Amino acid sequence: MFIIDYIVNLGASVMMPLIFVILGLILRISLSRAIKAGLMVGIGFIGLSITVNLMIDSLTPVSHAIVERFGFNFSVLDVGWPAAAAVAMGTRVGAFVIPVCVAINMLMLYTKTTRVLNVDIWNLWHHAFTGSLVTIITDSLWLGIFAAALNCIITMVIADRTSSDVEKYLNLPSISVPHGFSASFVPAAWLVNAIVDRIPGVRDIKIDTEVIQKHLSILGDPASLGAIIGALLGVIAGIEVKAILQTAITMAAVMTIIPRMAKMLMEGVYPISERIQEIAQSRAGAFGKIAIGLDSAVSVGHPVTLSVSMLMIPIMLVLAAIVPGNQFLPFASLTGLPFAFVLVTAVCRGDMFRTLLTGLLTLSLALLIGTNLAPIVTSTAVSTGFSLPQGTTSISSVDYAGAMLPWVIIQSFYFKAIGVGILSLCTLALVMWNRRKLLQENAQLAEAGEESESHHV
Template identity: 40%
Template sequence: MEIIQFILDLGPTVMMPIIILILGVILGQSFPKALRSGLTVGMGFAGIFLVIGLLTTNLSPAAKAMVTNFGLHLDVMDVGWPIHAAISFGTPIVPAVFLLGLVINIIMLSTNLTKTMDIDLWNYWHFIFGGALVMYLTQSAVLGIIASGITIICVLKLADWTQPYVEKVFGMPGISLPHTETVGWAPLCIFLNKILDNIPIINKIDINPEKIQKRFGVIGEPMFIGVVLGAAIGALAGYKLNAIIQLGVNMGAVMFLMPRMSRILMEGLMPLSESGRDFLNKKFPGKEVYIGLDAAVVIGHPSVLAVCLLMIPITLFLAAVLPGNRVLPFTDLAGLPFCLLWAVGASKGNVFRGLIISCILMVGILYIATDIANVSTTMAKAVHFPFPEGTLSISSLDGGSHIVPYIIYKIVELFY
């Protein structure tokens, strides 16, 4: 556990360069080339997380102000994904799930049951979270570990299936996204997009940043769209004019910088992908392997950011009107790009369709987050999480996004 915790504490910006360096050398790269690739990937992740920090720092206070302005009073606090991650890493099944994840991935790769080599070790907390839900429901660590294993297998298969979208829509060749909170929704999103294909009028509407920019020039550029949407959120939050302008400019900066950080990341990954392809062609002719990464590498797509900025007030509205919802959206409003990524991916970057699908997804996310509130609260108490003053129950929009673990959890619940 101490070894695992040491690795996790390094964070992706340090852990990923080490992993890329080791893989590069194993795949036949010279040490200097592998080192450069690893450091470039680290710089790319550092840039991405800096921009995500800019997004979160600016949107979180605006979201809080909007909650106050809308007069929402719900009894389950959305404490955000970092808390669920911390709670998951505090559970006793962590070492077993890490070992199980590595073993399952190696076996599935060697037997051609998956093409995804998941090097996103930090986000193993997703698998642990799924197992923890079952463990605290059943009081059985064994059943929790089994649930984690099933989650891992499902997520790897979904990552394989959705890889063509990652390549064509997000421009990430050779990359897949074994990211539990996002990829689990991909089948539903693709199904809903096919339904929209058959609805007259709607199936003709295609709004995406490229077409907007081509038609409107500088006014249609992603950074300008970010400025407008950010200012609109500031106005809904009741900000003064200077704060509205500042939020708009910062959101424009996020829209401008995020794709550039992703390109830096890809600059480091491409040599590894090419070396991996050459290595496999020599050892195993015809075998293809995808590099499994954090979904953070694609959330900078202008359509994803545009849809998720629009979804912030819509999410608050849905939380207020949905009968039976108990979750007060708060911390994870700034993390909506992760929750709703595949609404845009399935619609191939169409903002209009992405928004429609996102509304449907958010209904499900809010209800799931409500349903797991009791077990989330139990998990938090078990690891001595310090509850915010006046908060009795916790959950998160991110927790409600883990559809694969939730399905497993509900199946197990039928017998307990």
């Protein structure tokens, strides 16, 4: 545990290159290629981190100005994902979550119940968060670890079921996103797609980057779109002209730089991914097609993802004021909204209209879930020694205390044996369904490969 904690505390920009170098050597890639791959991953993560922090630094005062201008005042304070992650990893469940989830991943690969090799170790804190809250309500460490394990398994299945969309619509071949926060919004995106597809007229509405470029050419350019949305947020916040212009330019830079940093990161991922596929094929499809599981940061710069996320900042504040029963003031989590929409954008096939509808649904629920879980989140934070902000008695966060998946898991444990039993059976059924789908997909890939080889001969 000391070694694991030491590596995790190095931070993603150091931890991820180390993981990729070690993985490359295990896969018998030359030392020079493994080191280069690791360095490119590290450079990409640093570039993404700097750019995302730039976005957060720019949007935080804007969000604060919007809150002050409209006089929002609620009893539950939003402390944001960094505080939530610190709390989650500071609990007893947090101490076990990495080895438990790595073991689950290996077991699922061996039993062909996943195709994802998850190297996004840091974001396992999402599962620890769920488990930590369950430990508080059940007073059982083992039930907390079990809840974290279920959260991990379900997230892996969602990563599998979205991997084809990630490849097609986010242009990330052989990549999957087993990110707890991003995965939690996927079921809602599936629901929105199913409903919209059944409504004549509405199902024909399509607003993707191609449509925007065709009809509104200036909005089709990421830099222009970022500048316009940044300026719009500044106007809504009522800040001075100088600050509006600075926000506009910063958002233009963010939407331009993030995709390029993600591309650089992928240059390091591809050699590892290709080698894994070679090994899988050489073993007669024993594992089928393998996808590398990465942080959703790899596609946080998609124009639809960023555009919807920035539009949802003022919208979510309005929702906070009008949603009945809400006591949660979204603030610190607002700048992390792009991570909520990475997989939603993929599932909605890059369509801004459906992604925005999903955002309205999920973030309205996030306010109520954040309010509902605030007492447990506060108790968990206090138990780890977390210092509540002065004058605050209740805290929560959109990520991960405002997500549907952890909420469902936590609520199940309130019903004790019956709830846990039903949840376990549902998870098992989900895993077996995913295994059947994976076997079908592997068979189709093998058949396509045979036809291609026959045609070539």
